[in-house]
Amino acid sequence: MSILYWGFPLLPLLLKVECVSEKVPTKRLLLTDPNALLSRMEDMDRKMLAMNAQITDLKSQLDSVMKSHLKSGAVYTRWGRATCPEVNGTTILYSGIAAGRNYNDQGDGINTLCMPHNPDSAPLDLPVAPNQYHFGRIYGSEYEFSYKKAAYNDDVPCAVCYDIYASTSVMIPGKTLCPSHWTIQFNGFLTSDAHYSGHPGAEYLCMDSNPEYATEGARQQDYNGRVFYPVEAVCGSLPCPPYENGKYVSCVVCTK
Incomplete structure (x- = not known):
């Protein structure tokens, strides 16, 4: 049985308001919660480290290819x-x-x-050959x-x-x-x-x-x-x- 308020059913309206009141605090909590932000930053750091490792590996492979051609x-x-x-x-x-x-x-x-x-001249202090067969x-x-x-x-x-x-x-x-x-x-x-x-x-x-x-x-x-x-x-x-x-x-x- 719906309760009328100024001629409108009151129960559905309360349910919608209740849903909104539940969702809004949840979103605000995810955006402002320090633990959540820290977790996301750590996740981004892990991804960056993985990307850097991939870039280093690709650079090493490229260097090897270049050296094989040069x-x-x-x-x-x-x-x-x-x-x-x-x-x-x-x-x-x-x-x-x-x-x-x-x-x-x-x-x-x-x-x-x-x-x-x-x-260019050879060293000037080389010994003189003792005879014609010693050079x-x-x-x-x-x-x-x-x-x-x-x-x-x-x-x-x-x-x-x-x-x-x-x-x-x-x-x-x-x-x-x-x-x-x-x-x-x-x-x-x-x-x-x-x-x-x-x-x-x-x-x-x-x-x-x-x-x-x-x-x-x-x-x-x-x-x-x-x-x-x-x-x-x-x-x-x-x-x-x-x-x-x-x-x-x-x-x-x-x-x-």
């Missing part, structure tokens, strides 16, 4: 040229003059060096052939090159192209000392296909020193085909 770099020498190839990521460390032991000497070093144009010697180098811009007895230039995007380099004899996913730095032909009796020999090096002459010395002066000859293939243990007897051998320098 390799340590590869160094090689370009024989017969004073500049480095115009290959993306390749820069020159220095240019110089090819040098090694004299072609008919039995001692001294066996490897060929790229001597820079601006050498090594290094000589400049010459072409023993004429090809393109290089002439017989011209001095041999060189350039030491650095590929920032690579981690290794290789010289492949008998090829002019690199394996798949490798970068060609330059190709050319194989060289060594001559096949003469009494010559101690020299390492096999890849001469650039467009050799130039070093500009420091007089052209075509026969000083010998470290000499460069093209290398021929000899059939026998080296199968022919695919090699051809008496034909010069190609080469390529690759980086990856």
Whole structure:
């Protein structure tokens, strides 16, 4: 039975007022209760810590990916040229003059060096050699052939090159192209000392296909020193085909 107040049922109105009076204090309690605020702040802190951990993990993964792509770099020498190839990521460390032991000497070093144009002095307090056999010697180098811009007895230039995007380099004899996913730095032909009796020999090096002459010395002066000859293939243990007897051998320098 509803109680009438000014002609309206009173009970439903009281129930609505009661509901409002119950809800309003509840909302105010959630917004102003220090314990509730502290709980919400702690929850937000936990979420922030979790997000920071995720960001740190993602950054670590990104750094690993970047480091895997940014390799340590590869160094090689370009024989017969004073500049480095115009290959993306390749820069020159220095240019110089090819040098090694004299072609008919039995001692001294066996490897060929790229001597820079601006050498620094060795220590001045090094002891004086007691005789002529107690020190090594290094000589400049010459072409023993004429090809393109290089002439017989011209001095041999060189350039030491650095590929920032690579981690290794290789010289492949008998090829002019690199394996798949490798970068060609330059190709050319194989060289060594001559096949003469009494010559101690020299390492096999890849001469650039467009050799130039070093500009420091007089052209075509026969000083010998470290000499460069093209290398021929000899059939026998080296199968022919695919090699051809008496034909010069190609080469390529690759980086990856």
